[in-house]
Amino acid sequence: MTGEGEGAAPCSRLDGAIRLPDGSWVRGRGLRYPAPDGPRPAFGLYLGSGRLRRRHDAALSWPHSWIDWPDFGVPRDRHLAVREIRALHERARAGAPVEVACGGGVGRTGTVIACLAVLSGLDPSEAVDWTRANHHRRAVETPWQRRWIARFPTP
Template sequence: MNTSPLPGSVRLPDGTYIRGRGLRHPPPEGPTPGLGLYLGSGRLRRRHQAALPWPHTWIDWPDFLLPRDPHEAIRQIHHLHERARAGAAAEVACGGGVGRTGTVIACLAILSGVAPTDAITWTREHHHPKAVETPWQRRWVFRFPRVVPND
């Protein structure tokens, strides 16, 4: 379990820490992540890639929409949870840190034991009051699998 969370992290119900933030905002002072999952288009990636020297993965996820490859996104979210649960200082971020980032944090909340019907409320209380911005993001959270599906 991560006993020294990154500044700005939230504690999931299973004790796992995850930092959610917006790439358009300066990172909080203090330690840098050991692992990152970043959500955005090629343009966002090109703009911020050089500022992310730690191990990380990008998911092609347009603003206000859903990931272009949902199966890969599910795998990467599960992987992020596993690594953070094992103690990695982990963060998830998109451009603004609200919609896409909130959607992933809600999915991580599900993996940590929150019921899918409660995950958005939990995320809005612990991460950002407007997290999970669109109806399709909400549906995606409700349907997020606790186990990685076989292809």
């Protein structure tokens, strides 16, 4: 597979990446686990507290951003999170190898992947099931994360 899809540019996709409904690719993972082999991301979006950032930021040698996002919660700054998630989606649509990660790679990461699926054209009511089928069976861990996805603003 080349990573090409309708409207998506060719890319060198990352090991472990999943294909979004619009054909673009994103890798979701947990920072507490070793990074997969293969190419490095061109960009990463990381979700967590200052403590998680201090623990992992130095190992992230590629361009990246952080969103202050408590475990089992939703982002502290909704507007920043929406901008960063949309920007990650645009990078993926352009064919850049991108990843999103939190501590465990399940709740917060799954929430962002579900939002990316919504930006890819999936109905918000289907995004959690799609994410659980394609990323992790326990993705999107809390009712407020599901509600956040349902209210995620589409352009």
